[in-house]
Structures are given as C-alpha cells and as structure tokens.
Amino acid sequence: MAKRGGYPGGMMPGNMNNLMKQAQRMQRQMEESQKAMETREFTATAGGNAISITMTGKREVKNVTINPEVVDPEDVEDLQDLIMACMNDILTQIEDANNEAVNNMTGGMNFGGLNF
Numbered sequence: 001m002a003k004r005g006g007y008p009g010g011m012m013p014g015n016m017n018n019l020m021k022q023a024q025r026m027q028r029q030m031e032e033s034q035k036a037m038e039t040r041e042f043t044a045t046a047g048g049n050a051i052s053i054t055m056t057g058k059r060e061v062k063n064v065t066i067n068p069e070v071v072d073p074e075d076v077e078d079l080q081d082l083i084m085a086c087m088n089d090i091l092t093q094i095e096d097a098n099n100e101a102v103n104n105m106t107g108g109m110n111f112g113g114l115n116f
Contacts, residue, residue, distance in 0.1 A: 026105060033101045040097070044090035047082045055090050057097065 037057035045052045050070040054063040070079055 029105050030102075033105065037094075037098065037101060042090050042093045042097070044086045044093065046086040046089070051079075051082045051086045053083075053086045053090055055094070057094055059091070059094065 040057045041054055041062060042057065043052060043054045047067075047070060050067045052063070052065040053061065055061050066079070070082065072078070
C-alpha cells in the first residue's frame with residue numbers, strides 16, 4: 001500500500017528548501033527595514049512654511065514649529081486646517097515610504113497587505 005503525504009526521510013525537496021530559505025531571508029530584510037523606518041524622520045510643512053512637523057516612521061511627533069504670525073486668536077480654524085494638512089502630508093509620506101520598502105523587498109509582488 002502506498003504511503004500518503006510527507007516526503008521520504010522527512011526531508012523537503014530542494015526547491016521547497018530554497019523557498020523556505022528565501023522566506024527567512026525576506027523576513028530578516030523586513031525586520032531590518034522596519035527598524036530603519038522607525039528611526040527615519042519625515043518632515044512636512046504647510047501654509048508656506050508657517051507650520052512644520054517632524055515625525056518618525058514610528059509615527060512619533062518629534063518637533064512642531066508654528067510661525068507666530070499665523071497664530072490669530074480670532075481665526076483658530078485656519079491654524080487647525082494648517083496643522084491637519086501638515087499631519088496628513090507627513091502620514092502620507094510615511095505610508096509611501098513603507099510601500100516603497102515592501103515593493104523593493106517583494107519585487108512589486110502583492111502579498112495582501114504587508115506593511116510596517
């Protein structure tokens with residue numbers, strides 16, 4: 001009677017072994033890339049440099065600069081809009097950098113939502 005499943009001697013065929021090694025290498029690369037991304041800094045400005053925000057790839061705000069000329073107690077909404085635009089820009093930069101890192105590792109192949 002034929003034995004079902006498994007590989008003779010419990011060893012994986014050469015191609016499967018190579019595939020496992022590639023997957024482990026890719027995992028190490030992703031971990032290294034994630035560590036590098038966490039320390040990388042991104043800066044965005046809004047309102048002609050009226051507002052500047054610096055954030056790490058880990059999404060921690062490192063610095064906020066607001067030109068005093070844009071601080072108008074009678075018009076807080078404009079200041080809020082500038083901050084929101086700046087934050088959205090910086091978050092987009094981080095997302096784009098994450099996507100670029102994943103694409104570089106996977107050769108552009110889609111693995112269903114791999115990101116950092």
